[in-house]
Amino acid sequence: MTTISLKVEFSGGLELLFSNQRSHAVTIPSTDPATSKPTDLQNLIFYLRDNLLKERVELFVETDTVRPGILVLVNDTDWELEGEGDYVLKDNDEIVFISTLHGG
Amino acid sequence: MAPRTCALCESAKAMLKRPKTGQQICRDCFFYVFETEVHNTIVQSKLFQPGDRVAIGASGGKDSTVLACVMKTLNDRYNYGLDLFLLSIDEGITGYRDDSLETVKRNQQQYEMPLKILSYDELYGWTMDAIVSQVGRKNNCTFCGVFRRQALDRGAAMLHVDHIVTGHNADDIAETVLMNIMRGDIARLGRCTAICTQGEDTIRRSKPFKYAYEKEIVMYAYFKKLDYFSTECIYSPDAYRGHARVFLKELEAARPSAIIDIIHSGEAFEVREEVKATQRVQQTCIRCGYMSSNDLCKACTLLEGLERGMASAGITDRGRKQLESQGPAPDNLRTIPFFKLPLGNPTIAIESTS
Ligand SMILES: [Zn+2]
Numbered sequence: 314m315t316t317i318s319l320k321v322e323f324s325g326g327l328e329l330l331f332s333n334q335r336s337h338a339v340t341i342p343s344t345d346p347a348t349s350k351p352t353d354l355q356n357l358i359f360y361l362r363d364n365l366l367k368e369r370v371e372l373f374v375e376t377d378t379v380r381p382g383i384l385v386l387v388n389d390t391d392w393e394l395e396g397e398g399d400y401v402l403k404d405n406d407e408i409v410f411i412s413t414l415h416g417g
Numbered sequence: 418m419a420p421r422t423c424a425l426c427e428s429a430k431a432m433l434k435r436p437k438t439g440q441q442i443c444r445d446c447f448f449y450v451f452e453t454e455v456h457n458t459i460v461q462s463k464l465f466q467p468g469d470r471v472a473i474g475a476s477g478g479k480d481s482t483v484l485a486c487v488m489k490t491l492n493d494r495y496n497y498g499l500d501l502f503l504l505s506i507d508e509g510i511t512g513y514r515d516d517s518l519e520t521v522k523r524n525q526q527q528y529e530m531p532l533k534i535l536s537y538d539e540l541y542g543w544t545m546d547a548i549v550s551q552v553g554r555k556n557n558c559t560f561c562g563v564f565r566r567q568a569l570d571r572g573a574a575m576l577h578v579d580h581i582v583t584g585h586n587a588d589d590i591a592e593t594v595l596m597n598i599m600r601g602d603i604a605r606l607g608r609c610t611a612i613c614t615q616g617e618d619t620i621r622r623s624k625p626f627k628y629a630y631e632k633e634i635v636m637y638a639y640f641k642k643l644d645y646f647s648t649e650c651i652y653s654p655d656a657y658r659g660h661a662r663v664f665l666k667e668l669e670a671a672r673p674s675a676i677i678d679i680i681h682s683g684e685a686f687e688v689r690e691e692v693k694a695t696q697r698v699q700q701t702c703i704r705c706g707y708m709s710s711n712d713l714c715k716a717c718t719l720l721e722g723l724e725r726g727m728a729s730a731g732i733t734d735r736g737r738k739q740l741e742s743q744g745p746a747p748d749n750l751r752t753i754p755f756f757k758l759p760l761g762n763p764t765i766a767i768e769s770t771s
């Protein structure tokens with residue numbers, strides 16, 4: 314099974330849900346075993362929810378995407394310009410999740 | 418998906434979709450349009466005069482950290498001629514405020530602005546940790562809100578500033594509009610969208626980020642690598658505001674203009690004069706000289722309740738009556754130093770840049 318390696322970062326308070334650790338090295342299969350399609354950002358969100366998230370899932374995921382108020386960046390670009398959950402992940406991509414819901 | 422080109426400069430790679438307009442722009446154009454829009458808000462609302470002394474209410478959080486950066490940039494770029502200060506309130510919350518104050522101290526050095534930290538302990542003789550240990554976690558936010566508001570004015574008076582700017586953004590204001598509607602607080606609804614507020618003799622307060630979306634503030638901090646503190650207050654977050662916030666984010670996800678639309682709705686309400694009149698500041702507190710609508714200001718009432726071990730005195734009518742039935746306040750009661758508005762030059766010490 315081929316895999317891809319990603320750098321995943323959480324900030325803006327979101328790191329508290331992930332062992333209070335901001336930066337994580339993540340290795341996931343390059344294709345989704347259920348659909349045999351290339352792994353996309355939505356697969357990654359589910360993977361993070363099922364494998365890395367330590368508490369309070371509702372603060373990270375809502376139905377099939379991140380909770381409103383969480384910004385996602387793909388290699389420093391707003392994921393809204395990259396197709397959001399449909400973005401197909403590449404080896405060495407850097408994905409950043411930032412909560413905007415915490416303190417001013 | 419092929420990389421898209423910036424809609425403004427048409428050369429660099431687009432990195433952000435603007436929530437207000439849907440425009441796709443590059444990092445440098447984003448900095449420029451974000452800063453320019455704040456500048457336009459400042460100019461159109463005539464917020465400042467050359468020579469004004471302006472304190473930035475700095476919590477170490479994202480909004481005030483970005484505000485400090487943008488205020489410094491604009492003051493230099495457009496020669497506003499402002500003297501800028503950082504003003505922080507230390508509520509005395511271990512593990513929360515002490516950490517965020519470290520962020521403010523770094524801001525002080527990065528932006529070369531004098532910093533004044535005023536603590537609840539210094540002003541009221543009570544930290545929030547001590548208040549919570551007496552009153553529990555039910556009404557502690559009332560104490561904190563009343564004490565913070567007055568502490569900001571007093572800190573500003575100590576710095577002899579004319580004006581306090583705060584980091585409230587468009588999302589915060591839309592949230593407040595929703596909350597005032599849901600509570601039926603029409604007088605507050607009439608005031609909460611004002612970009613600048615000034616009582617009879619209070620220090621001006623304004624919100625240069627009134628039209629700035631939270632998403633853009635966070636992206637600005639991210640792209641500029643500004644460091645900010647983002648832990649929620651450990652003492653009971655404001656649950657009602659939390660629900661309003663989540664609701665607003667859901668609306669925004671469905672239609673990004675929702676935030677500005679709600680602000681416009683708030684602005685469009687015409688509040689009758691007699692409703693406004695009931696909210697006006699009529700007098701000053703007989704004990705501490707701060708603006709008040711009764712003989713005693715809210716902070717003095719809350720403080721007396723704490724000092725006399727009847728914390729509910731400042732919260733409910735019943736508590737107040739109970740306190741009064743115990744007789745007048747003792748002579749040796751701790752009080753807040755008498756409030757005087759600034760005249761002449763400041764005489765207080767500010768944190769040294771070291
Ligand atoms: Zn550009």
Ligand SMILES: [Zn+2]
Pocket residue numbers: 702703704705706707713714715716717718753
């Ligand atoms: Zn008073």
